[in-house]
Amino acid sequence: MPLPPDSATASFRAETLARFCAELLGAVGTPAAHARLVADSLVAANLRGVDSHGIQMLAMYLQQIRAGGLNPAASGRVISENGVCLHYDGANGLGQVVADQCTTHSVRLARALGVSVVVARHSNHFGAGAWWGEKLARAGFIGIVMSNACPAVAPWQGTTPILGTNPLCVAVPGCGGEARWMLDMATTTVALGKLTHAGHLNQPTIPRAWGFLDAQGQPTTETAKAQAGAPTPTGGYKGSALAMMVEILCAGLSGGAMTTELPVYRTGGDPLGISHTFIAIDPARFLPAGEFEARVNRLVGMVKVAKPAPGFDEVLVAGEPEWRAEKVRRREGIPVPRSLWEKLGALAAELKIEAPAPDAGR
Amino acid sequence: MPLPPDSATASFRAETLARFCAELLGAVGTPAAHARLVADSLVAANLRGVDSHGIQMLAMYLQQIRAGGLNPAASGRVISENGVCLHYDGANGLGQVVADQCTTHSVRLARALGVSVVVARHSNHFGAGAWWGEKLARAGFIGIVMSNACPAVAPWQGTTPILGTNPLCVAVPGCGGEARWMLDMATTTVALGKLTHAGHLNQPTIPRAWGFLDAQGQPTTETAKAQAGAPTPTGGYKGSALAMMVEILCAGLSGGAMTTELPVYRTGGDPLGISHTFIAIDPARFLPAGEFEARVNRLVGMVKVAKPAPGFDEVLVAGEPEWRAEKVRRREGIPVPRSLWEKLGALAAELKIEAPAPDAGR
Numbered sequence: 001m002p003l004p005p006d007s008a009t010a011s012f013r014a015e016t017l018a019r020f021c022a023e024l025l026g027a028v029g030t031p032a033a034h035a036r037l038v039a040d041s042l043v044a045a046n047l048r049g050v051d052s053h054g055i056q057m058l059a060m061y062l063q064q065i066r067a068g069g070l071n072p073a074a075s076g077r078v079i080s081e082n083g084v085c086l087h088y089d090g091a092n093g094l095g096q097v098v099a100d101q102c103t104t105h106s107v108r109l110a111r112a113l114g115v116s117v118v119v120a121r122h123s124n125h126f127g128a129g130a131w132w133g134e135k136l137a138r139a140g141f142i143g144i145v146m147s148n149a150c151p152a153v154a155p156w157q158g159t160t161p162i163l164g165t166n167p168l169c170v171a172v173p174g175c176g177g178e179a180r181w182m183l184d185m186a187t188t189t190v191a192l193g194k195l196t197h198a199g200h201l202n203q204p205t206i207p208r209a210w211g212f213l214d215a216q217g218q219p220t221t222e223t224a225k226a227q228a229g230a231p232t233p234t235g236g237y238k239g240s241a242l243a244m245m246v247e248i249l250c251a252g253l254s255g256g257a258m259t260t261e262l263p264v265y266r267t268g269g270d271p272l273g274i275s276h277t278f279i280a281i282d283p284a285r286f287l288p289a290g291e292f293e294a295r296v297n298r299l300v301g302m303v304k305v306a307k308p309a310p311g312f313d314e315v316l317v318a319g320e321p322e323w324r325a326e327k328v329r330r331r332e333g334i335p336v337p338r339s340l341w342e343k344l345g346a347l348a349a350e351l352k353i354e355a356p357a358p359d360a361g362r
Numbered sequence: 363m364p365l366p367p368d369s370a371t372a373s374f375r376a377e378t379l380a381r382f383c384a385e386l387l388g389a390v391g392t393p394a395a396h397a398r399l400v401a402d403s404l405v406a407a408n409l410r411g412v413d414s415h416g417i418q419m420l421a422m423y424l425q426q427i428r429a430g431g432l433n434p435a436a437s438g439r440v441i442s443e444n445g446v447c448l449h450y451d452g453a454n455g456l457g458q459v460v461a462d463q464c465t466t467h468s469v470r471l472a473r474a475l476g477v478s479v480v481v482a483r484h485s486n487h488f489g490a491g492a493w494w495g496e497k498l499a500r501a502g503f504i505g506i507v508m509s510n511a512c513p514a515v516a517p518w519q520g521t522t523p524i525l526g527t528n529p530l531c532v533a534v535p536g537c538g539g540e541a542r543w544m545l546d547m548a549t550t551t552v553a554l555g556k557l558t559h560a561g562h563l564n565q566p567t568i569p570r571a572w573g574f575l576d577a578q579g580q581p582t583t584e585t586a587k588a589q590a591g592a593p594t595p596t597g598g599y600k601g602s603a604l605a606m607m608v609e610i611l612c613a614g615l616s617g618g619a620m621t622t623e624l625p626v627y628r629t630g631g632d633p634l635g636i637s638h639t640f641i642a643i644d645p646a647r648f649l650p651a652g653e654f655e656a657r658v659n660r661l662v663g664m665v666k667v668a669k670p671a672p673g674f675d676e677v678l679v680a681g682e683p684e685w686r687a688e689k690v691r692r693r694e695g696i697p698v699p700r701s702l703w704e705k706l707g708a709l710a711a712e713l714k715i716e717a718p719a720p721d722a723g724r
Contacts, residue, residue, distance in 0.1 A: 083476030084446055085647035114445035115479050119648055142611070158668030158677040170607050172614075181610070183603040217671055234597035236571075241545040241680035244665065245532050248543070248658055249504070252534075253648045258661050279641075285447035286481055286615045296610055299620050303606065306520030309579055315520040318603035 008201060010341060010358035011333030018043040020356050021058055024344070027351035028065045030072035030094070038096045041127040046334045049325025050184075052193025053128035056200065056340050061094070061125070062347055067268035070094065070124050075101055084113045087254070088120040092271045095126030095147075102278050103132050107139045110280035118278040119249075121256030125149075126276060129169030130184040130322070136280050137171035137182075144279035145169040148250040150262045150272060153188055154230050156240035159217035161230045162259050165192050166246035173283070174293030181300050182319030187243040188231040195231070198223050200337035250275035333359055370563060372703060372720035373695030380405040382718050383420055386706070389713035390427045392434035392456070400458045403489040408696045411687025412546075414555025415490035418562065418702050423456070423487070424709055429630035432456065432486050437463055446475045449616070450482040454633045457488030457509075464640050465494050469501045472642035480640040481611075483618030487511075488638060491531030492546040492684070498642050499533040499544075506641040507531040510612040512624045512634060515550055516592050518602035521579035523592045524621050527554050528608035535645070536655035543662050544681030549605040550593040557593070560585050562699035612637035695721055 021039035026032060038061065046054030064070040074093030078086060086105045090098035102118045109116030126132065129145040136143025149164030165186040172181060186192065189211030198206050205221050206212065211234075212226035213219060220226050233239025251258040257273035283292030306315045341355075348355040383401035388394060400423065408416030426432040436455030440448060448467045452460035464480045471478030488494065491507040498505025511526030527548040534543060548554065551573030560568050567583050568574065573596075574588035575581060582588050595601025613620040619635035645654030668677045703717075710717040 080648075082647045083474070083644075085476040085644070087648045112445070113475060114447040115477050117477050117643055142615075154671070155665050155668050155677050155679075157671055157674040158665075159671050160668035162665055162668050170610075172610060181606060183607050185600050185603060189597065234600050235551065237678075237680065238547050238596050239600075241547060244543060244661070244680060245545050247661060248532075248534060249643075252654060252657050252661060253504075253643075253645055255649050255653070255657070258657070259664050261664075281479055281611075281615075282445075282447070283615055285444045286442075286449045287617050291617070292614060295614050295617070295620070299606070299609060299614060302621050302623075303517050303520075303524055306517050306522035306524050309516070309519055309521050312519040315517050316599075317517075318599065318606060 007338070009335035009337050011335055012356065013333055013359045014043050014047050014330065016356050016359055017046065017055055017334060017336070020344075020348075020353075021055055023353045024058060024062060024348060024351060025072065027353050028062055028072065030065070034072055034075070034094055034097050037100055038094055038127070041096050041131045043334070044131055045128040047326045047329050048130065048322040049329065050128055050130070050322060051197045052191045054334075055336070055344070056193065056196060057125060057127065059343055059347060063268060064124070064272075069269040069271055076120070076123070078105070084109050084116045086116065086118045088118060090120050090123030092122050092124065095124040095274060095276070098123040099126040099132050099276060099278070102276065103135045106136060106143075106278045106280040107141065110141050110282050114282045114285035116278075116280045119254045119275070120277075121251070121254035121273070121275045122271070123274045123276055124272050125274065128184060129167050130171065130182060132278065133169040133171030133182065133184065136278070137173045140173050140284070141280040141282055142173070143169070143171045144281075145171075145276070146246045146250050147276045148247050148258070148262070148274060150264050150274075151260050152192055152230060152264070153233060153243060154213065154217065155243075156233055156237040159213070163233070163240070163243040163247065164259065164262070165231065166243040166250075167191075168242065168246055172293070172296050174290070180319055180323055181296060181317050182322070184319070185234075187234055187239050187246060189234045189239070190231065192231055195223065195226055197337070199227060200340045202339065250277045253277065369700070371697035371699050373697050374718065375695055375721045376405050376409050376692065378718050378721055379408065379417055379696060379698070382706075382710075382715075383417055385715045386420065386424060386710060386713060387434065389715050390424055390434065392427070396434055396437070396456055396459050399462055400456055400489070403458050403493045405696070406493055407490040409688045409691050410490075410492065410684040411691065412490055412492070412684060413559045414553045416696075417698070417706070418555065418558060419487060419489065421705055421709060425630060426486070426634075431631040431633055438482070438485070440467070446471050446478045448478065448480045450480060452482050452485030454484050454486065457486040457636060457638070460485040461488040461494045461638060461640070464638065465497045468498060468505075468640045468642040469503065472503050472644050476644045476647035478640075478642045481616045482638045483613070483616035483635070484633070485636045485638055486634050487636065490546060491529050492533065492544060494640065495531040495533030495544065495546065498640070499535045502535050502646070503642040503644055504535070505531070505533045506643075507533075507638070508608045508612050509638045510609050510620070510624070510636060512626050512636075513622050514554055514592060514626070515595060515605060516575065516579065517605075518595055518599040521575070525595070525602070525605040525609065526621065526624070527593065528605040528612075529553075530604065530608055534655070534658050536652070542681055542685055543658060543679050544684070546681070547596075549596055549601050549608060551596045551601070552593065554593055557585065557588055559699070561589060562702045564701065612639045615639065
């Protein structure tokens with residue numbers, strides 16, 4: 001289990017990590033099906049190269065559960081179902097468990113009438129939106145997935161962290177191949193988890209383009225100062241507006257906690273009270289079956305013929321870097337930063353779980 | 363009608379401009395109701411300070427109509443209605459006429475089942491999305507409005523203008539007052555029409571923050587070079603992904619022309635073939651009547667308490683600058699740049715319409 005002292009990361013197969021994560025969750029009272037769902041969704045993010053939303057979230061989940069701030073056995077309940085609208089109470093369950101229930105309802109309602117809007121409150125962090133967008137896309141729908149998040153981002157023209165990183169994911173069905181389009185973005189310049197990941201890798205500096213502010217509201221490239229500061233909304237006032245759009249469509253509609261009504265992450269015993277929204281649209285209500293999927297594939301090709309800008313070999317569309325990462329990481333394993341692995345190892349020791357060794361040959 | 367030679371702009375009351383615009387449209391064969399709708403929507407944008415989407419669009423519309431590239435008498439037809447989904451053929455009518463028909467269907471369908479998705483193809487420029495979002499919001503719905511647009515924007519990592527400026531508008535019901543939230547944004551760093559407006563004002567330079575590239579793909583602050591170049595997607599890869607999201611939800615779903623299948627604007631006789639999408643969501647399906655509206659108002663207040671960043675007096679939310687501009691311009695009139703007024707005056711002379719004089723006292 002200890003890593004060789006000279007390596008910053010060690011490689012693990014996805015299945016190894018998922019089993020370990022599920023065991024850790026089980027050891028704090030999470031039912032096996034819930035533990036497996038959370039573990040699979042986190043490791044799927046690592047596979048896609050989105051380490052910000054991978055197993056590094058697990059330490060936070062475990063801390064919340066052990067502090068009594070999250071009920072890992074809860075799966076929530078339907079508050080109301082009305083036309084194609086469903087309102088869900090997450091009952092402070094794991095975000096992934098709530099999102100899994102909600103997206104199952106999304107699919108059922110959209111099959112019946114072409115579209116559905118499912119809104120959940122009293123939930124928790126649901127991992128990467130991509131996992132839920134993909135579930136809707138695999139069922140044949142355009143999946144639009146949003147979540148509010150704990151206050152961390154200063155609104156445009158301001159310095160107080162009030163908005164969440166409020167992610168937006170849009171996934172589309174059936175566009176196979178390496179150039180498959182999928183949007184999954186925080187409404188910040190970069191996802192907050194990228195900073196956490198840089199911290200785990202002991203990187204003293206971060207790129208200026210990440211747009212972090214220090215505690216005084218000044219731009220910074222120092223990891224430590226950024227950790228004491230805040231991320232900025234992407235594109236200034238536009239990102240600020242997009243974050244509020246997500247807040248309105250999630251917490252505004254759900255009746256749940258909004259912005260500073262949520263606690264900051266990692267405080268332990270306070271329920272986070274996060275809200276999510278899932279919109280499913282059936283393209284076959286507009287076009288003959290299969291035509292939408294073919295059109296999106298064609299659109300991707302039309303964009304990729306753009307002449308690359310200086311410094312780039314090709315034009316990539318949203319999602320493409322992630323599919324490529326997945327191909328590599330399925331083959332070569334998932335690199336886990338030493339400091340993160342040590343943190344999870346210490347938790348495992350406390351919980352009397354045996355942490356796996358890095359997979360051989362990596 | 364001629365402006366005093368020393369003024370860069372002259373002021374007009376909204377009603378004066380709207381009547382003039384409607385007369386110009388009527389003179390090229392536009393039915394009176396269609397002309398009034400277009401005129402009102404354009405002048406409403408000017409009132410809100412969004413000159414990029416105001417009467418400066420009229421010259422393009424007139425040119426298109428006179429070249430036979432747009433049928434001002436058409437109002438389109440329903441292709442199919444299926445569950446809460448409606449597919450519309452704009453029949454190459456004025457975008458505003460098509461959008462007016464579509465949003466009327468949006469309201470009818472969302473009243474019945476809580477949500478509607480209306481998708482139109484074979485349309486034209488529909489003005490500012492805000493006008494249509496507002497129509498849905500006034501009817502009590504969250505209105506999400508998108509349109510694709512003619513190719514003008516290089517995708518992230520590329521230099522070829524392939525994507526449209528693909529705007530996104532989200533409007534919410536009932537949040538009165540000056541701080542009313544409304545998102546209406548191009549997915550570019552700034553709207554392309556801002557550059558056109560700077561040109562009309564003979565401004566030799568534009569801010570670097572507008573993010574325009576010259577014809578070689580290098581950043582530029584020279585108005586003329588930017589006019590020969592292209593705008594950039596907001597926030598780099600995120601704006602590029604948002605533009606593709608809009609393209610997919612509009613043209614992907616509508617079966618209409620996608621990106622470079624559309625002609626560039628102002629070419630005259632070619633139908634533009636633009637697609638729009640309108641999503642309406644009834645908040646009263648989730649919360650008791652009026653609660654959503656009160657919550658959004660409260661959210662706006664929670665964001666506005668942020669400490670202003672250096673250089674700002676207060677934090678503004680999306681929509682707020684536009685409501686303030688409207689208050690001022692209703693009182694003081696709409697400033698019209700000299701070169702734009704001369705252009706419209708020349709068109710009026712050709713069409714034997716008398717252009718109004720600037721309103722007295724301004």
